[in-house]
Amino acid sequence: MGRPELPLPxxxxxxxxxxxLHFGRAATRLGIAQPPLSQQIRRLEDKVGHPLFSREPGRVSLTPAGRELLPAAQQALTRLAEGLTAAREAGSGRAGRLRIGFAASLALTVLPSxxxxxxxxxxxxxxxxxxxxxxPQLAALRERTIDIGLVREPPADDAELDFGTVLTEPFVAVLSTSHPLAAQRVVRVVQLADCPFVLLPRAVGPPLYDQIADLCVTxxxxxxxAQHAVEWQTVCALVETGLGVSLAPESIRRIRLKGVAFRRIDPDTVRTRVAVAWRKNDSNPLVPGILAALNQAPPVKL
Incomplete structure (x- = not known):
């Protein structure tokens, strides 16, 4: 046998x-006349199967059944009110849950602000x-496991995703402080020709990898x-040990390692793009909020 439904009114x-405990005052609070109030109470009592109030001349009191129902009814109304508030906040983009993916190097620049x-x-x-x-971020956006991505070198066009440029930055040479080229203020890319390289695998960011390769080919x-590493911090750590050199976005210089030197390069003509990515026509009301916050965040100083 199912539970009886108790209408909220x-x-x-x-x-x-x-x-x-007074029909007149209760009706005034509810903004209705006393007869409709009495009808609502009788319908509820019919559903419960027992009187909820003892009605005597000049006096109204709760019956044992009424006293038992009151805490549950109050809690139900409170939870409903809280749920309605939460739903309104979520629907307006002021509350809810937002899933953000980010490339590790952006924790040094874009993400905090x-x-x-x-x-x-x-x-x-x-x-x-x-x-x-x-x-992986682009795949997660398409699979709807994240709502916003902060990526490097997104594709030029995508049928499912939109992109907005956050910043562009030049590349720098990453060297061990003991490397002879670390004594120079500017390193010509051609000077790295005979050096082993430490780079991110191409699979984790093909456009960025290709930019670095093109700098060398040019x-x-x-x-x-000589060595691959998935994160730029690991790249820098391997460079510090003398395993090789690297070319990296300028913001990577914020990784503070005593044994690593970052030097400007020549030619300095290539810029890597940092972008925010989101699904086209996303109905999540929080997405416009994070995009607006990104536009209002203080500019990143590299």
């Missing part, structure tokens, strides 16, 4: 009358921050990759 009328600005504007939003490289050589 009847519960509301019951709680107000239980608090007032973005999160501070967004938290100031939307303190009730729960943020789920996931570190992943560009290619200088007249193909980089000889």
């Amino acid at each position: 009847q519960l509301h009328a019951f709680v107000v009358l239980a608090e007032e 973005l999160l501070r600005t967004f938290r100031e504007r939307f303190p009730a939003v729960e943020l789920d921050i996931q570190e992943m490289t560009t290619t 200088a007249g050589f193909t980089p000889q990759v």
